[in-house]
Amino acid sequence: MDFITAIILGIVEGVTEFLPVSSTGHLILATELLGYDAAKWSVFNIAIQPGAILAIVVLYWRTFWAVGAGLLKWQAESVAFVRNLLIAFIPAVVLGLAFGDQIDALLENATVVAWALIAGGVGILIVEKLAKTENVYGISGVSVAQSVKIGLVQCLAMVPGVSRSGATIMGAMSLGIDRRTAADFSFFLAIPTLTGATALQLYKHRDAIHGGDIELILVGAAVSFVVALAVVKAFMAVVTRYGFAPFAWYRIVAGAVALVWLNGR
Known part of the structure; x- marks a missing residue:
């Protein structure tokens, strides 16, 4: 059963990590919905993130090669390119180290996730309607x-349910950056973050990881x-054609259903 759980949570992570719907929020809700021990799987949910990170490295290997050269x-x-990503990464480092315990406490609250999903969906609709973007090349x-x-906007995602990708993409668009560049910035910023x-x-939780857990994490x-x-x-195909509104409405519906x-229960 543990391997089945690992597969299910791996699917949830892979689907939601780079969509503006909050991977952490969905993993918390999945844990609640399926009746898993949240304390047991919380570290696992974080430990499997490198899998999704590697997907970006593979998909954009030409960009990494060009930047390295x-x-x-x-x-x-x-x-x-590197300067901008490092600058955007710094606020998360500072706040993450300063408020780590408070952030960990929020990861145990599914109700916070539900409300954040709804608020984030409304925020996306507002940005989509009001943002005036232009190509920044x-x-x-x-x-x-x-x-x-x-x-700074990315730090809002320390509240589970906000969505790191959603915050960075909408934050970039509100600053006048076009959709494609905003999405790419979010993808690449995910790597150091x-x-x-x-x-x-x-x-921090090294004592909670045992030999058998490594297999599940892999x-x-x-x-x-x-x-x-x-x-x-x-995701890029959907955004190019329909924008981010479908994800906003999904967040609102999912958050409302989760609250109910x-x-x-």
């Missing part, structure tokens, strides 16, 4: 000031990797 030559575009074209603001968060949580990470590969491609279920 450009850095060796100290090309302005590659330097700006890729991540390297994002300014330092915009990178700082995107990093999720890697850092995973490393910190695994270190299974969950592998499943999330395969699923995320397919989801990211489909949590209050009525």
Whole structure:
């Protein structure tokens, strides 16, 4: 049964990590809905994130190769690319270290997740309607000031249910950055952010991880990797054609259903 649980949670992680619907929120709700021991699986939910991260590395390997080659030559575009991501990453590091215990406490509250899903859905609809975006020609074209603001907005995702990708994408669009660049920025920013968060949580909870847990983590990470590969491609196709409104309405409905279920069980 543990392997089945690992597969299910791996699927949830792979589907939701890069969509603006909150992977952490969905993992918490899945744990509640299926009756799993939340304390037992909370570390697992974080430990399988590298699988989804690897999917981005594979899908965008040409970009990573080009940026790496450009850095060796100290090309302005590659330097700006890395600079912007590092700047946007810093606020999450500072707040994550300062308020780690409070953040961990929120991860145990499914009701917070439900309300955050609804609020985030409304926020996406507002940004989609009011944001005036223009093409900034890729991540390297994002300014330092915009990178700082995107990093600050990303910190809202420390509340489970907000969605890291949703916060960064909508934050970028509200700053005038076009949909495609906003989504790409969110994908690439996930690499240092999720890697850092995973490393910190695994270190903090290292005593809770035993030999048999490693196998489960590897299974969950592998499943999330395969699923995320397919989801990211489909996500960009949906966003290009329909925008982010479908995800906003999904969040509102899912949050409302979760509230009804949590209050009525």
